[in-house]
Amino acid sequence: MNKISQFQGTLIPLDRSNIDTDAILPKQYLKMLDKTGYGDFLFDDERYLDPGDSETPLQTRRKNQNFILNIPPYNRGTILVSKKNFGCGSSREHAVWAIRDFGIRVIIAESFGEIFFNNCIKNGVAPIILGKEQVASLINFANKKPDAQVSINLTEGILSFDGTHITFSLHPSHRKSLSEGLDEIEETLAIGDKIRAYECSRLQSEPWVFVDF
Amino acid sequence: MSSKTLYDKLWNSHCIDETHLYIDRHLLHEVTSPQAFSGLQMHSRPVWNKDSCLAVPDHAVPTRNRNLGTAGIVDPVAKKQVERLSENCLKHDIKLIDLTDNQQGIVHVVGPELGFTLPGTTIVCGDSHTSTHGAFATLAMGIGSSNVEHVLATQTLKTTKLKTMAVRFTGTPTEAITPKDLILKLISTIGTAGATGYALEYMGHAITNLSMEGRMTICNMSIEAGATAGIIGYDATTESYLMGIPRVRELPELNRALEYWRTLRSDENAQFDKEIEINLDSLESQVTWGTSPETSVTLDTPIPKAQCSNNTDSSSELERSLEYMGLYGGQTLRDLKIDSVFVGSCTNARIEDLRIVAEIVQGRTISPNLLYALVVPGSGSVRRQAEKEGLDLILQQAGFEWRSPGCSMCLGMNDDNLPEGSRCASTSNRNFEGRQGKKVRTHLLSPRLAAYSALAGKLTDKYE
Numbered sequence: 001m002n003k004i005s006q007f008q009g010t011l012i013p014l015d016r017s018n019i020d021t022d023a024i025l026p027k028q029y030l031k032m033l034d035k036t037g038y039g040d041f042l043f044d045d046e047r048y049l050d051p052g053d054s055e056t057p058l059q060t061r062r063k064n065q066n067f068i069l070n071i072p073p074y075n076r077g078t079i080l081v082s083k084k085n086f087g088c089g090s091s092r093e094h095a096v097w098a099i100r101d102f103g104i105r106v107i108i109a110e111s112f113g114e115i116f117f118n119n120c121i122k123n124g125v126a127p128i129i130l131g132k133e134q135v136a137s138l139i140n141f142a143n144k145k146p147d148a149q150v151s152i153n154l155t156e157g158i159l160s161f162d163g164t165h166i167t168f169s170l171h172p173s174h175r176k177s178l179s180e181g182l183d184e185i186e187e188t189l190a191i192g193d194k195i196r197a198y199e200c201s202r203l204q205s206e207p208w209v210f211v212d213f
Numbered sequence: 214m215s216s217k218t219l220y221d222k223l224w225n226s227h228c229i230d231e232t233h234l235y236i237d238r239h240l241l242h243e244v245t246s247p248q249a250f251s252g253l254q255m256h257s258r259p260v261w262n263k264d265s266c267l268a269v270p271d272h273a274v275p276t277r278n279r280n281l282g283t284a285g286i287v288d289p290v291a292k293k294q295v296e297r298l299s300e301n302c303l304k305h306d307i308k309l310i311d312l313t314d315n316q317q318g319i320v321h322v323v324g325p326e327l328g329f330t331l332p333g334t335t336i337v338c339g340d341s342h343t344s345t346h347g348a349f350a351t352l353a354m355g356i357g358s359s360n361v362e363h364v365l366a367t368q369t370l371k372t373t374k375l376k377t378m379a380v381r382f383t384g385t386p387t388e389a390i391t392p393k394d395l396i397l398k399l400i401s402t403i404g405t406a407g408a409t410g411y412a413l414e415y416m417g418h419a420i421t422n423l424s425m426e427g428r429m430t431i432c433n434m435s436i437e438a439g440a441t442a443g444i445i446g447y448d449a450t451t452e453s454y455l456m457g458i459p460r461v462r463e464l465p466e467l468n469r470a471l472e473y474w475r476t477l478r479s480d481e482n483a484q485f486d487k488e489i490e491i492n493l494d495s496l497e498s499q500v501t502w503g504t505s506p507e508t509s510v511t512l513d514t515p516i517p518k519a520q521c522s523n524n525t526d527s528s529s530e531l532e533r534s535l536e537y538m539g540l541y542g543g544q545t546l547r548d549l550k551i552d553s554v555f556v557g558s559c560t561n562a563r564i565e566d567l568r569i570v571a572e573i574v575q576g577r578t579i580s581p582n583l584l585y586a587l588v589v590p591g592s593g594s595v596r597r598q599a600e601k602e603g604l605d606l607i608l609q610q611a612g613f614e615w616r617s618p619g620c621s622m623c624l625g626m627n628d629d630n631l632p633e634g635s636r637c638a639s640t641s642n643r644n645f646e647g648r649q650g651k652k653v654r655t656h657l658l659s660p661r662l663a664a665y666s667a668l669a670g671k672l673t674d675k676y677e
Contacts, residue, residue, distance in 0.1 A: 016530055018405055018505050022645045027626045031273060031290040033247045033297055035358075045647045051633075054290060085406040088439065089643060090624075091341040092245065093357035114409055114441050115341055115355055118372075122359035171373075173232060184359075185258065188233065188367040195261075195369060198229050206473065208464040209237050209334055212264045213308055 002124040005179035007105055008151045009078030011142035012068060019082055020089035021116060025098040028053040038094055039101030043069055069102070073146050081108040081138045087116025096123045106152055108159075110135050121174050124181060126154055128168050137164075154179055216480035219446050220377045220412040223352040223477075227335045233369045237334035240320045241268040241307070241361070243298040244626070245339025249362035250301040259305075261368040266307045267329050270295045271319045273626040274312060276589050276616035282313045287628055318592020318618035321345040321559040325429065326594050328460035332447050332474040337364055342559045342642065344435040347444035348428035349451060350477035352412075354441045375412040375442065376486040379479075382417035384494035389674065391569070392427035393561060393640070393659035395419065396434040397499035397509040399491055405507045409439035411487065414479060419493055420445060425454040426563040433560045434642050437506040446478035498674050500546055500638075500658040503534040504646050509657070510546065512674055518542030537646055538654050539636070546656070546672050552635040553585040554667040555649075556613070556660055558623035561640035562591030564598050566660040571604040573664035574611035580670025584635065586613045589621040613667070625650050638666045 029041045032054055040058055047069055049062040063070045080099065086109035087095065096119040099107070106126045120127040130138070141148065141162055150161040154175055159166045170178075177184065188195075203210050217225070227235045246268070253260070260266065273294060278285035283299075286292035295312065302309035310317050316327065321342055324330045330346045336353040337343060339361040346353035356370065364370055380399060400407075413435050420428065428445050435443025445451075452471065455461045464470055499509040502516040510516060519531040519542050535542060540549075556562070556570055567590065579586050588608050590596040596618060599605055605615045621629045623641035631637055631650040640663050644655035656672060665673050 016533075017527070018530075020643075020645045022624075022643070022648050026647055027624050030244050030626060031288070031294050033294060034251070035248045045651065051651050085409070085439070088405055089341065089436075089645060091339060091355040091357055093248070093339075093359060096357070111406055111409060113406075114439065115357055115436075119357035119359065122357065173373075183256075184371055185252075185256070185363050185366045188363065188369055188371065189258075191229070191233070192367075194229055195233075195235070195367065198235055199368075202235070206333065206470070207466055208470045209331065210264070211464060213267055213329060 001181040003179055003181035004105055004124055004126050005154045006152070007126070008149050009105065010073060010076065010147060011138065011150055012074045012077035012080045012104070013139040013142035014068065014080060014082040015139050016082060017084035018088055019086050021087055021092050021095040021113070022089055024087065024095040025092065030092055030094055035097055036101060038098035039103070042098040042102045043067070078103055079106040079108065079150055079152070080104050081135060081142060083135060084110045086112050088113035091115040093119045093123070096120050096125055100125050108135065108138060121177050124178060126152070126178050128152070128159065128170070130166060130168055134166050216483040218377050218479045218483040218485060219350060219414055219444055219477060220352070220375065223333065223335065224374055226333065227352065229369060232371055232373060234335060234372050236337050236364050236368055236370055237265060238329060238336040239266045239364055240324055240336065240338035240343070241266060241298070242272055242320050242338070242340065243270040243294045244272045245358045246301065246361055247294065247297045248358045249339070249365055252362040253365060258366045260307065260365050263306050265368065267324065268298055268302050268307055268309045269317060269320045269323050270298050270312060272620045272624070274619040275627050276619050276621050276629055279312055279617040282311070291627065315593040315597070318590070318595065319559045319562065319620055321433065322563060322591030322595065325349065325425070326458070326592060328455065328458040331461070332451065332477050337370060341436045342433050344441065344443045345429050345433040345559055347432040347435065347442055348425060350444060350447040350474065352442055352444065355436060376410055378408055378411040378413050378487040378489065379485040380413050380415050381488065381490045382415070382419035382493055383490055384492040386419060386493040386496050389498060389661070390493065390496055391659040391661050392423060392430040394496060394499045395491070395493070396431045397501065397506070397657065398496055400434065400438045400507050401499070401509040402491060403438055403489060405437060405505055406439045408435065411440050413438070413440045413443040414485070415443065415445050421448060421450070424565060425450060426565040429563065430560055434506070437642060447474050448478070498659060498662055500656050500662060500672060501644050502538060502540060502546055502656070504537055504644055506642065506644060506657060508534070512547040512672060513545050515543045515545055516540060549672045550636070551583070551638045551656070551666060551671055553583060553631055553637040554579070554663050555587050555622040555637055555639040555641060556663050557587065557589030557591070557621050558641035559591065559620070560642045561660050562589060562595065564595050566640065567595065567599045567604050568602070569660045570664040571607040573661065574668060575607045577611055577668055579612040579667040582670040583667065584632065586667050587616055587622060587629065588613045589616045590618050592618050622649055624648060638663050638672060
């Protein structure tokens with residue numbers, strides 16, 4: 001997983017609330033078997049004028065030139081900014097893989113769907129929660145100065161743009177996961193003895209849970 | 214000893230430390246598991262406890278020609294994915310209920326039917342509607358594929374304790390009100406992010422009077438209010454359902470289990486972080502007008518007008534929804550012409566749902582103007598039970614197609630596709646843009662309203 005603790009990039013404003021994971025990556029791409037290769041299909045329904053799937057040659061598809069991801073310089077943006085409840089709905093981690101594969105490393109929103117938020121942490125995409133007015137000012141800034149850089153320091157919890165500094169909070173365990181890019185499974189397996197001891201005690205107290213199914 | 218909520222009890226009995234929750238049961242399906250199995254392979258890691266897992270392909274499976282097995286899957290990409298699930302299960306010796314198995318169905322319908330879902334356990338699945346199993350006093354949560362891999366490898370989930378919210382349904386609903394109406398009403402009251410960060414516990418007479426099927430419908434849509442988990446305390450109804458399942462009756466030390474399960478309720482005076490009351494006295498049948506599950510209204514309530522909103526942000530979002538849905542502000546939904554009806558999904562494809570639809574359409578025929586009218590049972594067991602009761606004949610004589618189990622049109626990953634721009638009355642759980650197909654307009658409603666609407670070819674709650 002890519003580590004992320006300090007980051008500088010340009011914004012992609014998505015001035016809407018309740019953007020769901022069906023919109024971020026439509027169902028036809030959930031049949032793929034890998035964790036990568038989803039970037040071209042991010043926001044597929046809005047990004048292309050005609051329908052397609054993973055088998056459709058990209059060069060044959062007409063792009064919706066009015067959609068933000070097709071408009072320079074936003075099409076090279078790396079920080080997505082949206083409003084309330086970003087990533088609600090389906091648990092599909094494919095949505096985060098599409099965002100990451102497109103090149104986006106940070107998502108700023110007023111709030112996030114819970115499963116989506118956790119999926120971001122697992123994939124080195126930093127989900128940052130800001131207040132409504134702060135999000136509005138960032139969207140405004142992105143509209144006025146599309147090329148301007150925004151800096152994010154996850155360690156300090158500071159986001160800087162246009163001479164303004166905004167503080168934000170991130171749970172220490174999430175910050176650690178993002179900045180160290182740890183293999184969480186390896187970390188958990190390190191407490192394997194604790195897990196086995198717990199199992200032994202549950203096997204005594206609730207033997208019916210541990211039947212072969 | 215201080216009073217505890219049911220969530221506290223479930224959390225306390227499963228937390229290994231502050232950030233690791235032990236997982237008793239793991240449901241797998243074809244869409245969110247292949248990357249997790251690949252991850253295990255890449256690191257040469259074994260599955261921690263194969264007996265905690267049950268795999269069922271459901272998302273992209275065809276609802277016709279099921280005797281052919283995977284050979285009946287037309288889409289080669291979907292076929293490969295379903296085959297990959299079989300390969301992974303074979304490799305790790307995980308129990309698989311495959312396409313030709315007469316128990317196959319939607320994971321969240323199959324798990325409870327087979328007694329895989331037990332009170333007092335933790336259940337995860339790479340699917341946001343895992344909250345369904347909370348109806349059994351179970352802590353059940355949807356997770357992403359990385360966590361599927363984490364649970365396969367370690368039998369734990371890295372997570373932190375949720376806040377708790379009590380949802381008390383008060384008052385007495387009329388007979389026309391169904392569980393779907395209750396949950397849609399809650400979602401429209403608190404919003405799709407209203408319960409983010411919370412575990413919901415549903416309570417009140419309206420809940421205790423419900424069957425397990427109805428309770429599952431309610432817990433199922435917890436995620437549509439933002440909650441990853443929704444639970445209901447154990448009672449005589451839970452016990453009677455469980456005692457009807459052979460596997461449960463054969464569990465070791467069943468009497469001890471029952472004694473423990475009966476404690477799985479929130480203590481009196483237990484403190485919740487938040488409480489909300491929904492009064493059902495004057496509740497009318499709900500149907501959504503927009504592109505978010507929080508947009509439910511009654512058939513006769515005018516839908517919002519964009520220009521009336523004080524908030525400019527939500528005003529443009531409202532306009533976007535209205536435009537997508539082909540509606541105008543102030544319009545009412547009664548008698549709105551529909552193109553298709555879908556009765557199915559992990560929300561509303563259990564036997565009771567099919568009984569309601571059959572009862573309403575018996576001896577009548579659905580509108581000839583409908584392009585599609587599908588009934589997709591939630592599982593093989595539901596399908597067989599319905600056939601035993603003759604519901605399949607009633608539904609087919611009325612003009613419905615009678616299909617084999619799967620997620621089907623809820624998300625249209627299989628070949629049950631709706632034409633672009635068409636309008637569907639659906640008993641499923643999400644009305645997002647594009648959810649049921651490109652530009653498809655989805656109205657979420659109960660099986661009861663779906664049945665009346667199918668007969669009329671338009672949204673309604675009565676015979677013409």
